[in-house]
Structures are given as structure tokens and as C-alpha cells.
Amino acid sequence: MSGSKPRAAAVPGPEKKKPPPGTGGPLSRLRGRRGSGDSASRTVLPRTESELLALETVRPEHVLGLSRVTESYLCKPEDNIYNIDFTRFKIRDLETGTVLFEIAKPSTSEQDEDDDDCGEVDTSAGRFVRYQFTPAFLRLRTVGATVEFTVGDKPVSNFRMIERHYFRDRLLKNFDFDFGFCIPGIRNTCEHIYEFPQLSEDLIRLMVDNPYETRSDSFYFADNKLIMHNKADYAYNGGQ
Amino acid sequence: MDYKIIPKKCFRALCCKGPPPPRPEYDLVCIGLTGSGKTSLLSQLCSENTENIVSTTGFSIKAVPFQNAILNVKELGGAANIRKYWSRYYQGSQGVIFVLDSASSEDELETARNELHSALQHPQLCTLPFLILANHQDKPAARSVQEVLPSSTWIYRWRLWPVSYTHLDVYKRQMERAFSVAAPRLWNFLQWRLD
Numbered sequence: 001m002s003g004s005k006p007r008a009a010a011v012p013g014p015e016k017k018k019p020p021p022g023t024g025g026p027l028s029r030l031r032g033r034r035g036s037g038d039s040a041s042r043t044v045l046p047r048t049e050s051e052l053l054a055l056e057t058v059r060p061e062h063v064l065g066l067s068r069v070t071e072s073y074l075c076k077p078e079d080n081i082y083n084i085d086f087t088r089f090k091i092r093d094l095e096t097g098t099v100l101f102e103i104a105k106p107s108t109s110e111q112d113e114d115d116d117d118c119g120e121v122d123t124s125a126g127r128f129v130r131y132q133f134t135p136a137f138l139r140l141r142t143v144g145a146t147v148e149f150t151v152g153d154k155p156v157s158n159f160r161m162i163e164r165h166y167f168r169d170r171l172l173k174n175f176d177f178d179f180g181f182c183i184p185g186i187r188n189t190c191e192h193i194y195e196f197p198q199l200s201e202d203l204i205r206l207m208v209d210n211p212y213e214t215r216s217d218s219f220y221f222a223d224n225k226l227i228m229h230n231k232a233d234y235a236y237n238g239g240q
Numbered sequence: 241m242d243y244k245i246i247p248k249k250c251f252r253a254l255c256c257k258g259p260p261p262p263r264p265e266y267d268l269v270c271i272g273l274t275g276s277g278k279t280s281l282l283s284q285l286c287s288e289n290t291e292n293i294v295s296t297t298g299f300s301i302k303a304v305p306f307q308n309a310i311l312n313v314k315e316l317g318g319a320a321n322i323r324k325y326w327s328r329y330y331q332g333s334q335g336v337i338f339v340l341d342s343a344s345s346e347d348e349l350e351t352a353r354n355e356l357h358s359a360l361q362h363p364q365l366c367t368l369p370f371l372i373l374a375n376h377q378d379k380p381a382a383r384s385v386q387e388v389l390p391s392s393t394w395i396y397r398w399r400l401w402p403v404s405y406t407h408l409d410v411y412k413r414q415m416e417r418a419f420s421v422a423a424p425r426l427w428n429f430l431q432w433r434l435d
Binding site: 094186 | 262286287288296297298299300301302303305310312317322325328329331
């Protein structure tokens with residue numbers, strides 16, 4: 001009753017953590033949660049797709065200015081001069097550890113697909129994936145997405161992924177991951193944490209009722225030059 | 241008056257069912273010779289199936305969730321041709337987990353000790369705390385932790401834990417406790433006695 005506010009530290013718990021100075025290196029970018037679309041525009045200019053298509057080289061700061069998913073690809077398949085190949089993808093709920101979805105690229109003609117109730121995938125041309133999840137997926141808080149990829153004969157410096165998720169013309173979330181250096185001829189695995197943005201009930205309803213209007217662009221850079229561009233779209237009405 | 245018809249939205253607000261506060265995160269690098277058990281131990285922390293584990297070749301970045309913390313661990317392959325690249329991944333780390341096979345040959349153990357020594361002195365790691373796991377304690381040929389790392393040789397800023405696959409629950413509890421206390425700075429845990 002003395003008027004002091006209840007102390008947040010009354011229950012022992014973690015303080016809000018800011019990264020210590022000098023540790024803003026590659027690993028700190030893997031969290032992705034600081035790449036919120038709302039705050040992405042410190043020194044970023046708004047860009048249109050046609051502006052970027054006219055550029056000689058597309059750089060990370062260019063795609064960070066995009067306000068909607070692109071209609072076309074911003075690079076050609078042959079721009080992947082490092083022969084980076086994605087071989088496995090897995091999603092798990094970090095709250096429970098449950099694997100929600102996993103798919104591995106068939107090594108030969110044999111399919112190695114594990115179809116969970118939550119997802120079905122249709123692939124085409126290797127640069128586009130279509131996902132179908134149940135509505136429950138949008139209620140998840142923290143998800144770990146594991147990507148496995150191989151690198152060709154040349155080492156990759158500063159391999160970086162920027163992934164942007166949109167519903168219609170609205171940016172939901174921006175993820176920015178710096179893998180750093182990639183050893184040539186080697187397979188690597190990366191799991192990054194996706195913390196779901198807070199979605200209003202209305203938005204959830206819209207996303208469920210409008211399958212495949214949630215879309216994402218994944219841009220991959222080596223030494224700040226765009227080398228790969230993958231796309232995906234998502235439905236959340238699975239099982240209905 | 242009819243308490244049953246409180247709309248869901250209001251009920252949730254009243255019960256303060258907002259999102260839980262974000263957990264603090266620690267960026268760690270996990271190194272050690274190939275076969276020391278790095279992937280298995282990290283997978284165990286995530287309660288993942290360890291049956292089909294293959295040798296890590298390049299890097300394997302994993303998010304290890306604890307109740308009150310998340311570890312972002314960059315595990316690096318330990319084969320000889322990969323070790324020369326380890327230092328490319330040190331920048332940005334806040335701590336190191338080094339895994340040793342307590343039951344390896346003396347030559348291999350000496351190689352592991354040398355790699356550990358190099359890592360302890362590397363400019364980008366020399367101020368960071370090291371958690372050293374003397375793994376495979378359950379094997380008949382396993383050396384004691386004192387034999388694995390004679391303590392007089394090493395400096396203060398590390399902790400050495402024995403780990404065996406027959407007592408993984410102990411290891412998991414220790415890890416959870418080490419990273420789940422109020423102090424957010426990783427190196428503070430070195431001041432606590434881990435009995």
C-alpha cells in the first residue's frame with residue numbers, strides 16, 4: 001500500500017536480455033525475432049519489384065524495402081553459383097518438442113516423405129513450395145524450422161537468408177539469418193526459431209478462410225549478392 | 241449476472257493470458273572431436289530421437305529450449321578437415337561447450353586436449369566461459385574427469401562435468417539449472433558450485 005509498483009523481479013526470472021555489446025555477430029541474427037517487419041525500416045527505402053528487377057545486383061537492403069510478395073523471381077536459377085541445395089526441411093513446436101512437419105529431398109527415385117496430419121506439400125520447379133496446415137498452426141507461439149543444405153565446391157562467405165511473410169499486402173514478419181561462412185562440399189543444418197507474431201482473431205480467421213493468400217519470399221545472399229530466391233504459399237484450413 | 245456468457249476475448253484479458261515473456265537466449269558454439277557425442281548430447285537436451293544421428297559435417301545450428309532460456313548452439317563437425325574451419329564460427333559466441341570422449345585412445349584424447357587448449361586461447365573465445373563435458377563416462381574404458389583434464393593445467397573459467405548415457409537425466413537437469421537462473425550473464429554460473 002505504499003504506492004510502489006509490484007516489482008517484476010519478485011518472482012525470480014530472466015531479466016530482459018539485450019545482446020551484450022560486441023556480440024552482434026552472425027549467431028545473434030539467427031533469432032529472427034528482432035527482424036519484425038514493423039521496425040525494419042531504419043535506413044531502408046521502400047522498393048517496388050520492378051525497381052529491383054532493373055538492378056544489376058540485388059542486395060539485402062533492397063529486399064528489406066519490399067512491402068509485398070514479388071510476382072516474379074528476382075534472380076535466375078543459374079545465379080546459384082555456389083550450388084547450394086536444400087535437402088531437408090522440418091518444423092517442430094518448441095513449446096512441446098513435437099515435430100509438426102518434415103520432408104527430405106529424395107536422394108534417388110525413392111520418396112522419403114513423412115506426411116504429418118498438419119501439412120501437405122506440392123513442389124514445382126524446386127523454387128516454390130505450397131504448404132497446407134490446420135488452423136491450429138496459427139496458434140503456435142514458437143516454432144523451430146530446420147533447414148538442411150549442401151554447398152558446392154566453392155566456399156560461401158556471409159551466407160545470409162532474409163525471409164518475408166505476408167498475408168495479402170501486409171507484411172507479417174521479416175526474418176534475417178546470417179549463416180556466415182559455409183565450408184565447401186559440406187552439408188550443414190540450421191534450425192532457426194520463429195516466434196509467431198501476435199495475430200488478431202480477425203486476421204487468423206481471414207488467413208484460415210483465404211488459403212494460399214499467405215505467402216513468403218526467401219532471399220539468399222552470398223557476400224551481399226542475391227544468389228537464390230524461393231517462394232512459398234500457405235493454407236491454414238487443413239482438416240476442415 | 242450470468243457468468244457463463246462472458247465472451248472469450250474478455251475472459252482471456254481478465255486472466256492475463258497474454259504471451260509469456262520471451263526467454264533469454266545464449267549463443268554458444270559446441271566443438272569437440274568427431275565421435276565425442278556433441279550431436280547426441282544436444283539432441284538429448286531437445287528430447288529428440290538419437291537413433292539415426294549421423295556425423296555432423298559442417299555446422300549444425302540448433303535451438304535448445306529450456307523452460308527459462310533458449311540456447312542457440314552452433315555445433316561444428318569435429319573431423320580433422322573440418323576443425324581447421326572452427327575459428328570461422330567463433331565470432332558472436334557467448335560461451336563454448338567442449339565435448340570430450342573420456343573413453344578414447346590416449347592419442348585422440350591428447351588431440352582433443354590440444355584443440356581445447358587452442359580454443360581457450362583463441363582471441364575470440366579467450367574471455368568466454370567454457371563448459372567441458374567429459375562424455376562416455378559409462379564406457380568401461382572411460383577415464384575419470386581428473387584423468388581427462390588434470391586441473392592444474394587449466395585456468396579457472398571452465399566447468400567440467402562428467403556425462404554418461406546411463407545418467408542423461410542428471411546431465412539434463414544440470415544444463416537446465418545452469419541456464420535457467422535469474423542472472424542473465426552466462427559466466428555468472430561459473431561462480432556457483434555445481435555439486
